[in-house]
Amino acid sequence: MKKVTILIPCYNEQESLLTLYARLKLLMDANVSYCWEILFVNDGSKDNTIHIIKQLHYKDSRISYVDLSRNYGKEAAMLAGFDYATGDCMVIMDADLQHPPELIPGMLMLWEEGYDDVYAKRKSRGKESWMRKQFSLLYYKILQKTTRVEILQNVGDFRLLDRKCIDVLRTLRESQRYTKGMFCWIGFKKKEIEFEQCDRLAGTSSWNFWSLFSLAIEGITSFTTAPLRLSTVVGFFISIIAFIYMCYILAKTLIYGDPVQGFPTLMIVILFLGGVQLLSLGIIGEYLGRIFYETKNRPVYVVREYSGEIKN
Secondary structure: OOOEEEEEEEOOOOOOOOHHHHHHOOOHOOOOOEEEEEEEEOOOOOOOHHHHHHHHHHOOOEEEEEEOOOOOHHHHHHHHHHHHOOOOEEOOOOOOOOOHHHHHHHHHHHOOOOEEEEEEEEOOOOOOHHHHHHHHHHHHHHHHOOOOOOOOOOOOEEEEEEEHHHHHHHHHOOOOOHHHHHHHHOOOOOOEEOOOOOOOOOEEEEEEEEHHHHHHHHHHHHHHOHHHHEEEEEHHEEEEEEHHHHHHHHHHHHHOOOHHHHHHHHHHHHHHHHHHHHHHHHHHHHHHHHHHHHHHHOOOOOEEEEEEOOOO
């Protein structure tokens, strides 16, 4: 009998866990042809999330959990799920029920047909603000133009992965992670399935503007060196313009003399060139920062407690 692991990263999700479990239990009881595992990864929650998960574990042997020592972020929590999942395939979903569990049987059907990565594509982005939607679309356009890997739009972490995909993702141990890009980078046979994203059942999202902006920077710097190349190109053209302007000033001085004018122009040029230099240094700093973190070679996460079957 094939085993299916449902991976659910959790951070302060106490209000939605019981409802989530009830819907997953209906799903598992209705599909007895599979052996099921629900793997909760508690990402350092500050509420009663881990206590509720433990109660569910004692109630239902199909539930296991990984309790991380602190909040490492969703990307690290998913890597913990890759490491501890025991199923022949794995479904990744959020705990807030924006990802409907009722879509999982359709994913399993496509998996049985031979697809290794069945990703759920949102038909709409729900109740997101207009500004957030526009920034998201702009981000994906930039990423598509600058990277050699096709990054899927309107596709999140809700997907089914075959065991071969999980094993490959386990080997990608970089500390600065952008898993959405990794899903595309590893390749394999992919298939799209559409769904309507539901509203969050309870609580508020921990993803504010700045955390999403930080994730966007992670995505760009993880999968393309285009910003470095852009700074090189911009610097090259500005150098040409500066050289032409220098020749113009020299010729003007030789022909008309130097009446000590042009202070505003001089300040504009200095401030402009200084701004470009600082921008270029900032871009270089982002990449150097990534190198700094990777050379530490620290583990991506630390586990406080694990309850389940160890898989080597």
